[in-house]
Amino acid sequence: MITEEQRAYSRKYYLEHRQEIRRNLKKSKLKHRIKIYKKERQRGTERKIAVLSYYSGGVPICARCGITDVDVLCIDHINGNGCRHRRAIGSQGRHFFRWLNANDYPSGYQVLCFNCNAKKYLTDLRENIAKGGIYG
């Protein structure tokens, strides 16, 4: 437990040595950049698996064809408009998994593989065009 006195000392020390601390941090990040990159990738993969597991209700699996390879699984917006939604929240790819995790796994999403996701998109698009509508 950090006391208020220790916190005040740390704050004062930081303010007095700010430039030196930042310079050392920058040097350290540069020195360990490969290790940092690998750790971030690992964390991102773990987060993706956690999100896919949540929306699959267990082992990550495509809701349509049943494929379980996490390399080809993705999150599908059940009611469409995924592109618009991702643009609105400014989050794509791995950042989208972070967004889902940070927002307590909101409803309206399912796990599909890339093929099933593309097939769903094309089917919806064709139905929409057949009804006389345009994209999306």
Ligand SMILES: [Zn+2]
């Ligand atoms: Zn599939």
